[in-house]
Structures are given as structure tokens and as C-alpha cells.
Amino acid sequence: MNQENSLTSLPETALLLNNAKLAFPKFQAVPDGSKADFLDRIAFEIEALGEELLQITMQETNLPLARLTGERGRTTMQLRMFAQMLRDGHWVEATIDHAIADKTPPKPDIRKMLVGIGPVVVFGASNFPYAYSTAGGDTASALAAGCPVVVKAHPAHLKTSQLVADAILKAAEFCQMPAHVFQHTASDSFETGKALVQDTNTAAVGFTGSYSGGRALYDYAAARKNPIPVFSEMGSTNPVLLLPDTLSKNAANIAKQYAGSINLGVGQFCTNPGILLGISSQALNEFIDQLEAEMNAIAPATMLHKGILVAYENKATKALSHESVAQKTANTSAAINSQAIPILATVSGESFIQNPLLHEEVFGPYALVVQCKDLAELKTAWQAIAGQLTTTLMGTDQDFEQYSDLIELAPYLAGRVLFNGVPTGVEVCPSMVHGGPFPASTDGRFTAVGINAVKRWVRPVSFQNCPANLLPAALKDENPLGILRMVDGKYQL
């Protein structure tokens, strides 16, 4: 290798990924227990940043202290959850099939487990400066899989990202992890992001953000000489079905509940309910009036950054300018002190079905009520919406009995189906699915929340006739890790 090709002359992204590539087999060789200690230590170091971190993030994101304190707690909880997953050890899906010498032809001994996929590039999210950014769910799950991580900080909270990155590096040093298991770039250029995805050493990508951003990264990855998986979580309108019987009985309560959900965190959640569908009736009109009153009473609020406010106003204006859409709450042009004003609008089922523009997410405190003429139109309108993170059915027992076909269809529209609740609030637990058919995510077969988020960064490997002394611990006959395994076709716990 001549000097011109030496590493120091490489662009920053190539250097980062070359480092990550070299770190990968070393990190894979670290026992899961030590990886768990590392994840726990990251949580400890983030907590040790104390008030300073919270104050800086408040300045950078306009998010209130209580929200940030909660999100920090969720972030350290996630890190500890993956640490616990590693200590439990079941996650590798160990599978053993013993040899059968007298079969024709003889059956070899085969054993399988999951291993890390390689270096993972994570893009920080604007709306979750902790839980889906530098040490968030993507990073925690990738590190748990033994994949070195390269984080591209979100430009809206660079100082926060740097502080958290430093905490991770401190934890890596304390736990004597291999060099470069975690790296961080604060470059905010579009070209950097593109180069990170295109780098030949990148094995997978995690992204949370806009459709345009997530789709662009997916396209770069798919166009590579060696395509790689990209998990982009690109948001949703989270359609809600308001069924007749519950509307006739609970319109006011549901309006109150949804005013809260639509405006939670200034509507800046990917599970924000942006589309509510019902069958035209007196009860639906009362619901709309009540929701309008509730939303008019909510004070304008500051969004994460100016760019998000501008996008909110532009997207809302575009939707509202549609001739079939009736605005119920105050006009967007009345924006005060660069704050976002809650917007409620209505549209007929027919117009909604005919205008896919109205299906698009308006990221912010916006909701569109779709007034359908009958059940058939409600069903058509609901099914016309592309893949979703969530869909919610608001109904009484009588509704659910009467409209059972809607319940049967719901799982095919979204990653999570809710009954009589609000989609905001994503519980971090093994049964949570945060993902969904495109465009909610680029691969509905995975979740970004909960321990199964690790499955995005792993692949199975079989070992055939491997000498017993060379087998990984998870696959040794004596099951030294005490994990769930499928042995000769039967689960053993």
C-alpha cells in the first residue's frame, strides 16, 4: 500500500468504518456478560452527566425538563434491558440437531446461533435526543449484538450528542472494550450521511426520521454493489377508527383523550394520531365540535427547531388548501412567536380516498377527521392508507362484535393494533412492535423498540460437525449458559 492510499488520507467516513470493521471480530469475541457490563456502564455514565446534560438538551431542543428527564430514564432503561437480555442469553436462538449416523445419508451434527452482522451506522433522531439518538435504542441494540456502532449526530442537538458520545467512550474505556466499538461524527453534511451508508464496510443502518430521509438512505443502500439492510422508521399517521356505538356514548371523553394525544410533545411523536375516521352521524359531529374546543384551548408551543415548525406549517397549509378540507381550528398563518398552533380539519370519506396527499403525515399537532358516509367507505378509506406504525380501534363490545371484520384486517395495516387507547406512549417491553409495513418502516419484519430490536443486526450461522471444544458456549451440549434451546426439534428450557 502506497502512502497515498494510507488510512490517514482517507475521508473521515472511510476511516470510521475501517476502524469499525477491524473492531468487529474483536467485539464479537467479547463475552456477552462483558458486553452487558458495558451497556450498564453507559447508562451509569449518562446518569453521571447529571443536570448539565438535561440543561444543554433543553436549550437545543426546546423540550421541557420533565419530558427530557423521562426520556433519559427510558434511554438508560433500554441500555439495561439489553444488558439483561445478554445476561439471560436466550436471544441467540440456539438450535442443536445431533448427528444420526445410521440415517441414509448420515445426518451430520449441526448447531446454529445468531451472530452480529457487522458495523452498524446509526442516525440520530431529532425528536428523541436521547432514546433514539446517540445512545438510543438503535445503538444499544447494535452494541448488544456485538456490532461496532458509528453514530451520525443529529444536527439539531450536536452538543447533547457529543456529551452522550463521550459518556459511551468513557464506559468503553472503563470496561476495556476493543478500540472503536463506538464512534461518533458531528458532521452535519448530507454527503457524510450518504458516504456512511455507501461505505463498503457498513453492514446495516438504523434511522428514525422523515420519509424523505429514510427513503434516501434505503435507496443508497439498495444501490450498493453489496446491498445492506436499512431499518428506517419513517413515521405514521396512526389512523384511529371511531366506531358508532362508542361515539354515541363517549364522544366527549374520546375527544378529550385525543386532544391530549394529538398535542402531546407538540405533536412531535411518530405515533401521533393524525387521522381519525368515523361514520357521519350526530355523534361524530359532536365529537368534532368537542375536539375542536379542546384543541382551541391548547396554547401554541415551541417545536424542536425552526425547520420542523416550517415543515409543519407547509405540510398543514398544503393539506388545508385542498378544496375538500375544512379547517376547524385557528389558521396556521396566526403563528405566534414561532410556535406551533394545534390544527384540526375535516374531510369527507370520498375526498380522502381520492386524494393520497391527505394521507401524508403532517408532523406536529395536526389531526384530520374523515367523515365517511357508511361502513363500506370507512373500510375503504382506512385500507387506502399505506403501512402504519399503529392503528387504533375505539369501540364498545357491541362495536367489536358488529365490526369484527375490521378487527381481522387491522393487523395487516400496522405493526401495533390498539383497542380503546391512544397510540402515543410506546411501552418498552418484549411484546412491543415499533415498526410496520412500508412506509411506516423500510422492513415491517422488524421492530425498533424492545429486545427484538436486536434482530435487525444479527444473522444466523450454522456450525456443522464442529469439534466440541471449538463450539461457542451457547451451543455446547452441557448448555453452560442455561439458555432456551431447540434441541432435536424440541424446545428445552
Added chain:
Amino acid sequence: MNQENSLTSLPETALLLNNAKLAFPKFQAVPDGSKADFLDRIAFEIEALGEELLQITMQETNLPLARLTGERGRTTMQLRMFAQMLRDGHWVEATIDHAIADKTPPKPDIRKMLVGIGPVVVFGASNFPYAYSTAGGDTASALAAGCPVVVKAHPAHLKTSQLVADAILKAAEFCQMPAHVFQHTASDSFETGKALVQDTNTAAVGFTGSYSGGRALYDYAAARKNPIPVFSEMGSTNPVLLLPDTLSKNAANIAKQYAGSINLGVGQFCTNPGILLGISSQALNEFIDQLEAEMNAIAPATMLHKGILVAYENKATKALSHESVAQKTANTSAAINSQAIPILATVSGESFIQNPLLHEEVFGPYALVVQCKDLAELKTAWQAIAGQLTTTLMGTDQDFEQYSDLIELAPYLAGRVLFNGVPTGVEVCPSMVHGGPFPASTDGRFTAVGINAVKRWVRPVSFQNCPANLLPAALKDENPLGILRMVDGKYQL
């Protein structure tokens, strides 16, 4: 909808996928036990075709009766394996997290399971007219997931494909499956394949075949407005490491073993060992001489069809024409009666590393021995080869102790790592991984063989606060299916 848009005027592919879309929720609603009966019945109907099927396939593929009889057995076994998986019921990965009312905020009840992804398009494989074609592993696993299947027959064995398709349809009728759970097209145009992948109702694609074919389908799918997963299994060179101590002790035996594997089925297996790497030595020379003698003794044989023979000769000629490659066995131009002649060639490690052309698969009875000057070069040459279905380590205990770093690296190069064996022969069992990093497959996170092949066609769905009477059986508290579940973070069996 006006007449011009009516279904009857749709192109064939759109009609097939529209049918499949309508069948999807109905098929999902069929209990797993009934789906299992359907799969069993397909196996029964294929067996009922008896000798007629075998004779026609022999004519179409030039494969011998014994091989076809074995492959038919594998195919019906696969169908019954997925039936058993459905009856066992564990496959849905049921996960339950109960509500915790006194948590802040209160934790809802969340339950998760796998559901089918939607209509799956399967492309028949030329080299497995039964096991990876019309009723092969892709079809069986997709039907097990409750996904309607549209098969595009491989043009090289249309009659076989039609007979098997008829058997599946007979089984579907016998088992009263919803209409269109299985459909078949014999169109052999390239445009049909493209249209099947691009159809908006297609949810996923399974393909086994060439790199160019698999990559093209992947690219069509990625360029869609709503990208969909494509699992293309595109073959491999399945590199074999011949370690020094075993070569010095077992050169003749290994040569005999590998002559058999390289020429099994006229080399027409995706797990065919096409590249063998060793460190230059007297023992390696003896191995090459022995392998040359073995391969010269093997009679030329007829390949699946003329196109495959032409491709074999072209690819081999291209590799052999490289100035650094030395041919050991008879010249390809001596092809007799359109039969394939086994080819053995050698190359230095240095030349191999510098010429990626030599890493490419030559589909047929071809092998290249890479003579490396030392361990470092062996390692570099091995790692220079892109993602593989398998890699094999031939060594004694002493070799494995001395070259332990090679054992550590092996899992990152391939989906299956073999010790002292041959990669041909893919055991169908839960621990088998048939897949690997690109270009072995388009997504190394999945396998095409074994029960986990079903994971390609499913996605997880959460049900939040679902009324108990509406929960799917797999998620009811009383566990009526008696399946493995994770409940409140702990596995229960």
C-alpha cells in the same frame, strides 16, 4: 370503476396478484391446524403423481431417477415439516406483557405474535425442480405463514411445474382452502417475472438461481414505490481451507472426498465447493495431483439444460484464460456430446487476491485450487471472497489449535461453517442455515432451508389492551395451543 378498469382487462400478473391479495386475509383466518392438513395433502398429492412425474422431470432436466426420487422425498418431507411446525405452534413467537396499573404511567397489556406478510411470489429454480420450485421450500414456508403464493414456473421444467401445481390445487380444493391461495404461471417471459415483482400487491419474493437474476429481482423490488423484501439465494463458491497438518496426513482421502463433492450432480449445487485454498507445500502439490487424477477419471455428464452447459463453458473459459491460471484437467473445448467435463485449475494466492473475476462462481463441475505462499496470504485470499453460503475448514485438532483465528473469522464469511466435511448436502433441519452475506443471498439474516425459512414471510404485530375474547388463540392467557411463550419477560414452556 369503469369497464376499462375491470379485472378481466388486467394483465395476467395483475390478475394473479389481485386474486392473491383478496385471498390473503381469508387464508390468514384459516387455523394453523387446517393449514397443516393442506401442506400434508400437497405432499400426498405429489406422491400420488407417482412415476409419471419422475419420468417427465427426467426428460426435462436430465437428472437421474435416483436423484429425482430423493429430491421428491425431500420436497414432501419439507411440506410435512412445515405442517408439523404449524401443529407445534411455537413458531409465532408469542410474547405477552401484562398490564401494570400502578406503574407511572400505567403499563398497558401488550401481546405480540407473527402474522403473514402478504402475497409471496416464488420463482422456480432450475437445479431443484421439486425441492426449490413449485412446491419447494419457498412455497411451503410461505403457505405455512398463511401467505398466498404465486409461482412462476422455471422454463426448463414447465411440465413438471404444471403437474406439481395441479397437485397443489387439488390439495387446496380437497382441504377447502380459500380460492387463490396458490396460483401458477407458465409464462417464461422476462417481463412476466419483472411484473410479478413490481405488482403493488406483491409483499415478498423468493428466488433461487443466478446472481444476475437474483440481483435484478432485488433491484426491481427496491425501486418500487413501496419496496418489498426479496430473498434471492444466488449461489456461492463455498471456499474450503485445506490446513497444513491434515494435508500432510490425509491429502489422498481429502482429494477423493472433494472429487465427489465437486462433481456431485454435475456440479449443479449452490453449495458446490468451487475454491480450495491451501499453503504451498509438497502436501498441497500431492493433493492437487490426486484431485486431478480423480477428476480425470470422472466421465463427462449431461447438465440440466443446454443454456447451463454453455454458461459453464463460458465462465470456465473466461477463468482459465486468465494468464495466472493453470488448467490441470482436460480442455473444455473437448466437450463430448454436449456434456460437461470436470475442470480443475490452480492459481497463486497473489493472483487470486488481485483478480476478483477468479472469485466468481463457475456453476458446474469446476474447482480452483489457490496456492498461497503463507498463512497471511491464505487469510487474505479467503477474506477477499465476498459473502458465502458455506465455508469449510479441513484440519486436524493440531491445525485448529494452531489456526484458531481462522475459526473465529469463519462465521462472518458464510451462513454455514463446516469442519472436515463437504458443503454439498444440505440437511433439512431447524439448525440449518442456507443463506449468507451478499452475494450468497440478498439478506443474510434469513435462511431458505429449515423451519426458520418461514421467518422471511412474516412480521410481528402487537395487540395493545385487546379484549380477551378478541385475542388470537396464541395470545390468550390460558395458552390453549400449549406453545412456548415469553410472558412478562420470562420464557414459559
